[in-house]
Amino acid sequence: MNKLVLMVMGWLMITPNLQAQEVLSLESCREMALSHNRDLKTAALQIQEAESNYKLAKKAYLPSIEGSATGIMMPTLNLDLFPGMAIPEGPAIPPIGVESPGILTAGVFAVQPIYTGGKIKAVNEQAKLGKAMSQENYNLTYAELIEKTDEAYWNVIAAKEGVKLTKTYVEMLDSLESQMELMYNEGLLPLSEKLKVSVQKNQAVLEQVKAENQVTLAILFLSQIIGIEDETKYEFIDELAFQSSTINIQEGVNIGLAQRSEIKLLDNHIRINELEQKVTQADYLPQVGVMAGGMYIYGNNGLDNIDPIAVVGGTVRIPIFHFNESQEKKTVARLQTQKAIHERDNASEMISIEIKQIGYQLEENRRSIAIAQDNITQAQESLEETKISFSSGLNTTTEVLQSQSELLRMQFELILALKNHEVLKTKWLRATGQIHNPPIR
Numbered sequence: 001m002n003k004l005v006l007m008v009m010g011w012l013m014i015t016p017n018l019q020a021q022e023v024l025s026l027e028s029c030r031e032m033a034l035s036h037n038r039d040l041k042t043a044a045l046q047i048q049e050a051e052s053n054y055k056l057a058k059k060a061y062l063p064s065i066e067g068s069a070t071g072i073m074m075p076t077l078n079l080d081l082f083p084g085m086a087i088p089e090g091p092a093i094p095p096i097g098v099e100s101p102g103i104l105t106a107g108v109f110a111v112q113p114i115y116t117g118g119k120i121k122a123v124n125e126q127a128k129l130g131k132a133m134s135q136e137n138y139n140l141t142y143a144e145l146i147e148k149t150d151e152a153y154w155n156v157i158a159a160k161e162g163v164k165l166t167k168t169y170v171e172m173l174d175s176l177e178s179q180m181e182l183m184y185n186e187g188l189l190p191l192s193e194k195l196k197v198s199v200q201k202n203q204a205v206l207e208q209v210k211a212e213n214q215v216t217l218a219i220l221f222l223s224q225i226i227g228i229e230d231e232t233k234y235e236f237i238d239e240l241a242f243q244s245s246t247i248n249i250q251e252g253v254n255i256g257l258a259q260r261s262e263i264k265l266l267d268n269h270i271r272i273n274e275l276e277q278k279v280t281q282a283d284y285l286p287q288v289g290v291m292a293g294g295m296y297i298y299g300n301n302g303l304d305n306i307d308p309i310a311v312v313g314g315t316v317r318i319p320i321f322h323f324n325e326s327q328e329k330k331t332v333a334r335l336q337t338q339k340a341i342h343e344r345d346n347a348s349e350m351i352s353i354e355i356k357q358i359g360y361q362l363e364e365n366r367r368s369i370a371i372a373q374d375n376i377t378q379a380q381e382s383l384e385e386t387k388i389s390f391s392s393g394l395n396t397t398t399e400v401l402q403s404q405s406e407l408l409r410m411q412f413e414l415i416l417a418l419k420n421h422e423v424l425k426t427k428w429l430r431a432t433g434q435i436h437n438p439p440i441r
Helices: 002-018 026-036 038-061 119-185 191-226 249-259 261-282 325-391 397-431
Strands: 064-073 078-082 096-099 102-115 287-299 306-317
Touching (some): 026 119, 119 191, 119 261, 191 397
């Protein structure tokens, strides 16, 4: 009875450690990475900032309304405006003066720009382009994060597949070692042949430890991307499967050049520089505006109040001579536009090369997968034939070990090829601008 109680208590103590782990798929890892990544959050804030700048630029079309007030006190000023006089047979007129006068003026004015040489319109277009660029910058960050997450995820899956292979290989060698032990005890083979298998098994056990460490490191790297602190609470279960599909590299280049955020950013940058030339030119054109408002003046200690005054006016500013300053500024803006065009053209060439390179890698990877699958089939047949020949005394222990090692190598090559295929698929989508996300508004 006491033994049963102790067993139950022991089970209750270890039960918390046996809780089921949460299984994370590729899609869930993407979602966690998107919600955790600080660069993406910063890009979202830049969209909000650009939206505020756009709203601010639109207000330049509206009149500006300002109020002002001025108070003046003159405590030491005494003015004798009229000395007074006596009128015969009449009342005397007292003197008139002002002692310590004070004046208060207040006014409200509205100023409306009428003509600014196209500067307000150009600045608004720049702000609108800035809003579009902030969205493209978010798209670029989004696509790069998806690519980074996918690669880390498939590295984990491939590493776990590698552990399965090494375990199977160790079990195979363990079985062979037991068989060799029996044959050695029966005097059918020398000790050296048995030791060959033992040495190979020990090496395989070491490779299994390395493979398990590789899984741990891969999970740690993925955990940092998706923002989890205790990776032991999660499990990553997926399969490396190959689905054959074809791509058109030239079509991919055309799509990429039309949809890549980098190209769109540079196109908008060119347009902003072109608008900057208009802004510079507008600074040296006449500026016309109108003004309307009202004033009120109040006086004390003898100063009369003045009724409210309506004020209407206009302003014209005409640049006359600035020592050729405007021409130099226009030249700088024009050169910046040309530089942006060269940067866009260079980026287009590099993106074309990148897309073609990834396309060629995908084609090569497909052939690698097909070859690896054929090699595994042939290596399995070779191993079975070698085992049969070994049982008949036609092959040696070394040849059996070599056949097993060759099969393991072919299986590892297939895992690597399948993992690369998954990674390259995401790289192709990113390179051709086909990783889309909902716009941030």
